[in-house]
Amino acid sequence: MSHPFDKKIPAWAAIDGLMVPPALSLEQCSGEVAAQYKVNLVRSLQAQGCLGRARMTDLTGGLGVDFAFLSPLFEAATYVERQEVLCTIARHNFPLLHLSHAEVCCGEAADCLPTLAPQDLIYIDPARRDGLGRKTWLIEDCTPNVAEMLPRMMERARVVMIKLSPMLDITRALRSLPVAPREVHIVAVGGECKELLFLFLSPQAEEAAVVDAPQNPLMVCHDGPHHFAFRPEEEAAAHSPLAEAVGEYLFEPCAAVMKGGAFRLVGERFGLRKLHPNTHLYTADHPVEGFPGRQFRVRTVSSFSKRDVRALLRETDRANLAVRNFPGTVAELRKRFRLKDGGTDYWFATTLCNERHVLIVTEKI
Numbered sequence: 001m002s003h004p005f006d007k008k009i010p011a012w013a014a015i016d017g018l019m020v021p022p023a024l025s026l027e028q029c030s031g032e033v034a035a036q037y038k039v040n041l042v043r044s045l046q047a048q049g050c051l052g053r054a055r056m057t058d059l060t061g062g063l064g065v066d067f068a069f070l071s072p073l074f075e076a077a078t079y080v081e082r083q084e085v086l087c088t089i090a091r092h093n094f095p096l097l098h099l100s101h102a103e104v105c106c107g108e109a110a111d112c113l114p115t116l117a118p119q120d121l122i123y124i125d126p127a128r129r130d131g132l133g134r135k136t137w138l139i140e141d142c143t144p145n146v147a148e149m150l151p152r153m154m155e156r157a158r159v160v161m162i163k164l165s166p167m168l169d170i171t172r173a174l175r176s177l178p179v180a181p182r183e184v185h186i187v188a189v190g191g192e193c194k195e196l197l198f199l200f201l202s203p204q205a206e207e208a209a210v211v212d213a214p215q216n217p218l219m220v221c222h223d224g225p226h227h228f229a230f231r232p233e234e235e236a237a238a239h240s241p242l243a244e245a246v247g248e249y250l251f252e253p254c255a256a257v258m259k260g261g262a263f264r265l266v267g268e269r270f271g272l273r274k275l276h277p278n279t280h281l282y283t284a285d286h287p288v289e290g291f292p293g294r295q296f297r298v299r300t301v302s303s304f305s306k307r308d309v310r311a312l313l314r315e316t317d318r319a320n321l322a323v324r325n326f327p328g329t330v331a332e333l334r335k336r337f338r339l340k341d342g343g344t345d346y347w348f349a350t351t352l353c354n355e356r357h358v359l360i361v362t363e364k365i
Contacts, residue, residue: 008032009065017096019089021063029063030125030163033189037222038161038197039069041185042121046073050201051159056121059109059153060144064090066123066163068097074120078103080112109144119157124149126164139164139176147177150200154179160200166193166259173198174217181217188223188256221256226292228257230265240267240274240282242353246301247273247283250348250362253293266292276353279325287365296346296362304357309337312361318343319361324350326357 005012005020008031012018021029030038045051056074058067061081067090071077079094079102081087087106094102105112109124116122126142139147146153146162153160164173170184177198185197221228240263253266258280267274270291272282287295302308318340321330326349333339333349348360 009035012097015096019092021086021089029065031189031194032065034187034194035065035069037185037187038066038123039073041161041197041199042070042073045159052120055117055119056123057112057116057119057157059113059122059124060126061090061104062086062125064093066125067102068094068099070121070123071099071102076101076103078105078116080105080107080109082106082108110149113149113152113156116156121159121161122153122157123161124153124163126162138168139173150177150179154200154202158202158204162198162200164196164198166195168196170196170219170259170261183218183220184260185220185222186256186259188221188254188259191223191255193255193259219260219262221254221260221262221292223254223256223292226254226256228254228260228262228266228292230260230262232261235262235265238262238264238268240264240272242277243273243275243283244353246275246298246352246358246360247285248298249284249287249365250296250298250360251282251284251288251291251293252296252348253280253282257292274353276325276351276355279350279352281324281348281350281360295365297365299345299361299363302359302361304359309359312347312359313337313339316343316345319345319347321347321349324348326350 008029011032042051046053053074055076056070057078057080059080061067061079063086064079067077067079079090081090084106087104090104124146126144126146139145150160179200181198182201183199185199186193187195187197216231216233219230219232251272257266263280267282270288272284275281275283302312320342321333321339323330323333328349344363346362346364348362350360351357
């Protein structure tokens with residue numbers, strides 16, 4: 001029988017005696033990979049000298065996954081959670097996780113914040129459901145409202161880290177916050193964006209940082225082995241030339257780069273040509289080392305005529321199908337072509353810069 005923690009927190013599944021939380025709390029908690037990313041980020045800040053090791057507080061503890069991963073990096077750690085049932089679970093689980101230095105406080109984040117001693121790190125992950133239990137992602141609709149709390153959190157901590165929904169519009173979020181973040185981290189796992197991390201440094205921490213914090217935040221896109229960092233001003237100034245024809249190789253940026261919006265810059269940095277201003281696929285006549293995404297070898301470029309599609313289907317009745325800037329869905333095309341899912345072929349239904357609709361048939365490198 002599988003363990004409730006098997007999928008999201010494998011390291012916990014092997015620990016006997018851990019209490020399992022309500023299903024909703026388990027659904028909303030961070031996965032192990034994303035939690036470890038935060039650990040690496042905090043370690044980097046500590047190595048830079050802009051974050052100490054004395055105290056941290058998680059103001060919205062929840063199941064305690066992020067707290068359990070981050071708290072060993074500090075001498076003292078406080079877990080704050082408004083739900084008594086989760087505090088009870090935390091008091092039971094933390095000793096089993098060797099977190100003997102953890103203090104559990106049951107209460108509202110806004111009420112506990114003024115009582116805190118000066119902190120090195122304040123971490124907060126607001127609840128992304130409204131009063132009726134429906135999912136939400138706008139900052140002002142989350143509980144607590146971190147935009148309102150941010151100035152007070154920055155008075156208490158050298159570094160504030162806010163976790164927000166991957167559905168959030170980053171540009172809108174930046175406009176709604178009273179303080180500009182130093183960095184925004186877009187964390188994807190297995191090709192799916194899981195969370196956004198907004199990182200804020202106090203003036204004291206900025207003085208200790210290796211690089212001065214600009215007004216334009218650093219956007220850090222992380223998706224497994226793929227890592228791409230840029231500033232919005234770089235994307236605004238970037239130029240990615242359009243392709244007159246599809247080359248021998250096709251490039252698809254990873255989910256984190258797409259969420260970050262580096263649509264022109266990723267092409268410029270790697271010397272690629274864009275298929276269309278609104279088609280975020282790129283081409284070249286050679287593979288590219290270090291490209292933050294998937295690379296494919298192009299086998300053929302087909303029209304949507306019955307004759308051309310029949311020719312493709314004579315070779316295979318199975319392919320991995322995607323649509324990019326195309327007036328149709330995967331389901332509609334599969335039904336139209338009677339095409340099964342899977343196999344080694346990757347088909348992209350897309351639009352070229354001359355507005356021509358094509359099927360690009362590829363194989364992944």
